[in-house]
Amino acid sequence: MKYKISLMAAVAFAGLSFSGGAEAEGVSLAASTTRAPANYQVGIPSHALPGAKFVAAPGSTALLVKDVNPWNMTSNETVMNTNSIIFDKATCSEVATLPLAKYKLIIIASDQPQACYNALGPVMAAGGALDLYVKAGGKLQFNAADSGWQTGKWNFVLPGGSEHVTIPKTQNKVVLRGHPIAKTMPVSWTGNFASHGNFTRYPANAKTITGESPFPKVTTIEYCYGKGRVFSSTTTLEWGVVKGQAQGILLKNMIPYAHNVRGCYPTAVEGCVSYRGRPAALKTATLYQSGVVKGFARTDMQGCFSFPWKKIGNVGPVDVKIRVKK
Helix, strand or coil: CCCCCCCHHHHHHHCCCCCCCHHHHCCCCCCCCCCCCCCCCCCCCHHHCCCCCCCCCCCCCEEEECCCCHHHCCHHHHHHHHCCCCEEEECHHHHHHCCHHHCCEEEECCCCCHHHHHHHHHHHCCCCHHHHHHHCCCEEEEECCCCCCCCCCCCCCECCCEEEECCCEEEEEECCCCCHHHCCCCCEEEEEEEECCEEEECCCCCEEEEEECCCCCEEEEEEEECCEEEEEECECHHHHHHHCCCHHHHHHHHHHHHHHCCCCCCCEEEEEEECCCCHHHCCEEEEEECCEEEEEECCCCEEEEEEECCCCCCCCCCCCEEEEEC
16 A cells, blocks of 8 residues: 655755756756656555554564655665565664664665654764664665655764765766775766765765765765774665666665675784793794784783784684794
């Protein structure tokens, strides 16, 4: 069953002009990501129908959060099914009540109504459910294209400190070639719209993967926060999958990558080693880590060390052992 809503808000929104937006770029808003067609009806997912209760799927490792289908599309589900990822669905207001720690990845869909973004604000804030989830090692994928057919706009700060501004653009480009999320992406591409905004603030350790053309306004980022990771893109990811635009490749790459990559770990290993035997016998101490040997010389009884933290691929850290050579 589908519910009809008033289109007054959508029509009013479509009349707005953006700096550098639709009119400035000479783009027709017919069949665009910012204006719903005249016959648009909101397709409310079954999990969001009045009276519906959250039910976890056996073996689920991902959670998809949305109140409605972005642009009436189910691209996130399609990509997860293609990659054999078992997932649950929840509404935005349910997030605060769920056992989030069980999930390897939480995805929040693009183009949501304002009520959804209002509900997400408190759980994104410092000490909120999603903030604590990422800090503890969880991975959050926030599909950040707002102000679409639903007209909702997010104005909170993402875990780790990212913020955005809404300015639709038709042209984007890859700025970090070689990143798994950008695999097989063209150098630049055009969409209607390719992105709905850009990030005005993000952590210094963030990897900037795509941006507006011309760069440097960033549209796709990945960064560590606590022990977890945040992935976010203001590109119209779900739209791109259905419409065959390049931002759809981003979504097809991002979901399996974000689901399978490990969390983040310290950038250095620090500690001390002591030798309780003859002081003169302690010549070197060697740090063995992931099969990589790092050595340092000590002639005193106690040596302290600080080495870069090494990981092999995405397997994460392994046990660190200290061997003292006599």
